[in-house]
Amino acid sequence: MVRVKATPVPPAVRSVSGQDRVFAALANGTRREVLRLLREDGPQPVQQLAERFTMRRPSLSEHLKVLREAGLVSEERAGRQRIYRLEAAPLGEVQDWLGPYERFWRAKLADLGELLDRIPDEEAQ
Amino acid sequence: MVRVKATPVPPAVRSVSGQDRVFAALANGTRREVLRLLREDGPQPVQQLAERFTMRRPSLSEHLKVLREAGLVSEERAGRQRIYRLEAAPLGEVQDWLGPYERFWRAKLADLGELLDRIPDEEAQ
DNA sequence: TTGACGCGTAGGATATCGCCTACGTATCGT
DNA sequence: ACGATACGTAGGCGATATCCTACGCGTCAA
Incomplete structure (x- = not known):
């Protein structure tokens, strides 16, 4: 079969390695929880992290590998x-x-604020 | 300026599953590209979006379903x-x-700045 | 009414994910 | 030296992701 597209423009042109890895790593609740634990309790050995989860330690090691890469x-x-x-640092890139x-959800919030402002009470920003 | 959100537009379940859905949706380059196109070129029909990708239109429809949910x-x-x-709005929740x-990567950047300041002849960009 | 158009869904093929158990490697305590 | 400890890796297995083609449903134009 013939597949001719005018302007293909593959979406994965930009560094597949970097951004994709970060977003994919964040797409798992266990891994986000690991990040939270490291943020709140500081650097820890694997064993201490593993106590917080129900899964086996080798599974957590795999999650840590994803986070590492x-x-x-x-x-x-x-x-x-x-x-x-x-x-x-990669989270800075996410930001x-x-x-x-940002201006899109700010606009939405502004709409909400405008609605609230119709009820006499508030100051705007 | 913290305003209490009293049942915003999405009456959907805001629990952990909602956050999971958002991160999972962002974990795909095609879907992030769709968001960029909608941001830069405004609201569009499926056909117009599909022209920007090499995949078949039904596949894009599935991505749109993930983004919708x-x-x-x-x-x-x-x-x-x-x-x-x-x-x-869900991106606001990601932020x-x-x-x-935030303070973690800010700290890292501060360290980098300090390091660069010790090297008088180099210029950062 | 009929056919083309725009879009979603069904169902299949393949790759990857996320979990497990079993095991290998390096280090520590005795 | 020897066993225990801390961790990673190998390989299997079921679930999910991502692509495809085929097709169904609603809408428009003639």
């Missing part, structure tokens, strides 16, 4: 332990990605 | 067309999720 965590060896630490969308 | 787009019927529009991490 996305640049979201780093590991430091300490004896037979491996201390994992939050690396938030940059969000930037161009 | 994540609350990231809305559809409006116009004759035999369906006009899709960006709904950025809220990023909030607690």
